Amino acid sequence: MNISIRPVATALFVIFFSSALLERAQAGSGNYYPPVADKLTQDECGSCHMAYPAALLPGSSWRKIMSGLEQHFGDDASLDPASTSHITRYLVDNAADAAGTRHTRKMMRGVDTTNAPMRITELPKWISEHREISPREWRRKDVASKANCTACHIDASKGYFEDD
Numbered sequence: 327m328n329i330s331i332r333p334v335a336t337a338l339f340v341i342f343f344s345s346a347l348l349e350r351a352q353a354g355s356g357n358y359y360p361p362v363a364d365k366l367t368q369d370e371c372g373s374c375h376m377a378y379p380a381a382l383l384p385g386s387s388w389r390k391i392m393s394g395l396e397q398h399f400g401d402d403a404s405l406d407p408a409s410t411s412h413i414t415r416y417l418v419d420n421a422a423d424a425a426g427t428r429h430t431r432k433m434m435r436g437v438d439t440t441n442a443p444m445r446i447t448e449l450p451k452w453i454s455e456h457r458e459i460s461p462r463e464w465r466r467k468d469v470a471s472k473a474n475c476t477a478c479h480i481d482a483s484k485g486y487f488e489d490d
């Protein structure tokens with residue numbers, strides 16, 4: 327047997343190097359939360375407000391939300407059982423604690439996943455990121471609600487939550 331070590335070493339180096347670059351790219355766009363990629367979820371959960379990226383809440387929050395759609399923050403958002411379970415699976419599979427990227431871990435800091443809030447706007451990290459916004463800003467007519475992410479984050483539907 328005479329296996330040359332060089333091509334193997336080169337391949338390993340390339341793999342290592344490109345994954346390091348990928349990690350860097352993800353770190354650079356520090357607040358990228360992939361937009362909902364599932365059509366049914368986009369359609370059904372994006373009609374009253376933006377379809378919130380799954381990676382903004384832990385799976386346990388999505389389960390809680392999806393099991394109480396008849397009384398959804400004062401609205402009836404109920405769906406047939408098949409759609410409900412399809413959407414639940416999509417959201418849970420892509421939830422913050424499933425995604426496990428650097429910034430989703432940050433978003434999950436201080437969150438008790440066994441008793442997680444049903445609102446993104448109740449996560450400790452969300453609250454601290456927004457604590458410097460003046461009350462006047464929240465009362466702007468085009469904002470109306472903290473949950474109206476797109477009023478301030480113009481690229482929210484593309485997954486970016488920069489300070490716009």
Ligand code: HEC
Pocket residue numbers: 370371372373374375378391395398399400401402403413444445446447448471472473474
């Ligand atoms: C019939 C309208 C309607 C539909 C359909 C709907 N929602 Fe909502 N949703 C609301 C309202 C109203 C609120 C409260 C918004 C506010 O506080 O300003 C809300 C709030 C939320 C919040 C909390 C936002 C926050 O952080 O404060 C989440 C998460 C959410 N919805 C997820 C979903 C999901 C998942 C679906 C699809 C299964 C869905 N919604 C479909 C009306 C709807």
Ligand code: HEC
Pocket residue numbers: 356357382446447455456458459463464469471472473474475476477478479487488489490
């Ligand atoms: C009234 C405007 C406003 C609304 C509404 C709003 N945000 Fe923000 N958000 C901001 C501003 C301004 C910042 C930047 C704060 C800073 O850098 O000091 C911010 C920061 C953030 C960050 C951190 C970005 C970073 O640089 O790490 C995230 C994530 C975020 N918002 C998500 C959301 C989500 C999700 C919603 C809706 C549920 C939302 N925001 C609603 C204004 C808003």
